[in-house]
Amino acid sequence: MRSPGVQFGGHGPSQGNGLPSVAALMGVAVLLQVTVIPRLDLGSLEATPNLVVAMVVAVAVLRGVVVGAVVGFAGGLLVELMTPGDTLGVLALAYVVIGAWCGRFATGSEPIGRLLYLIIAAGAAALVPLWLGAIELLRGEGPALGYLLVQLTLPHLVFSTLVAWPAWWAARRLLGAPREVEPWLVRA
């Protein structure tokens, strides 16, 4: 059965799939992530808020699997292209998985609430340093587990949860209620 919230491409702007707003939200999130957020002075903690992953989760739960995966890929790739790390595509891969998985909530019988979103966003944020740590481990330079959990993952989770609420507020305000949008698919 088709989910009642699914919206196909080809619908006029009167119904509005919100994709320009999705692009604007992700653009602002990426821009803030690579410019202002690294300037935040958070003491000796080696972590900064991850606004991009919070926005990927917000957009995915509001617009579905396909949009979530695409914005995850684009957001992860852009952040890696604009920051001085020695990887490319690693964040994109993680964010595609996060976006696609979170997109499943867009067609749920009950609209997702703020609290559930925060929990999902926090979990997604916690996965990112663990994923990067695993990649470094495969390259032979993996961090110690205690350092990874206490110094990187925990502060990353806390700070990212703090920025997740404004991300959710902005996404809900611009995109409205959850509904799955699949602009690349045609009706039979």
Place this chain on the structure above:
Amino acid sequence: MPPSPLPGDGLSRVSRRRIAARRGIVLGLLVLSVLIFTSFFRESEGGFLHSLKGTVGAVVAPVQSGAVGAVQPFKDGWNWFAELRTARDERNRLQTQNGLLQSQVAKQRTDAEQVRKLREQLKIADEGPAGYKAVTARVIARPPIDISRRVTLDKGKSDGIVVNAPVFVPVPPPPAIDATTFPALVGLVTSVTSRSATVTLITDPSMQIGARLQGAAKPLGLLTATASGQLNLSQVPSDIAIAVDTIVVTSGSGTPQLPSPYPPDLPIGTVSSVGGREPGDFQTVQVSPYRDPQQLSLFTVFTPVSAEAKRRAGG
């Protein structure tokens, strides 16, 4: 209007096609991501993806640099506010000074700290190693998660910065040294564009620096960082007695074909502990950097000027 439901087999066919297309898009993005990151690891520094990353970095560098300037007043304001609160506490405790004066003092402190930092940067420009010219640069970008310890600076080729230029910060000298500050090594320029430079910090696991104790004639070992950022000096003969707090400096040694990019005798840090036996009568020494490079926002890049310095950078 949502699309009207189609009866029977038609509906199932549409649903199946939709699900298949959805899965195809997600799978395609996953495969593309894997291709990108495996290709990035495999290709050389001059490869397409590395060049693309450098180009995007160069394009976005002015925006990042502008953001640094835009955020600074807010940071200064926060510092001012924090110091103002401290001043109010002090006013209440002492009951002799008024709030306005305290806020002025707090602001002056913030200004004085900025002046001190700038003076330090100017001082280091006069005290750099021979054959190098100092270029002061601000950090404009950091990785989203500090597993990779690299930063992007707001100066690049147009300011004379080249790959393999050593990067320093001024630190207070030990009592034995008669100077206001002296330069401590914190990293190496590993890629550069016209308007930005990427510095790999000494706390990045990919860094390897030939080091010795200050005053010692021979190179002592190889300084590397763990993934947690701890500096270890390995391959140190176990018969050498090493005291805690001894200064560790660059050895500057290499081969004629592959010279060290670091000039000799530049301080890196001090011995924090000695321990860790290695096979073959070697020991490992733990080293503390003078400053945690990840906490810094201003760096001094020594760009090579003399022939010897250029030869080192070319190595």
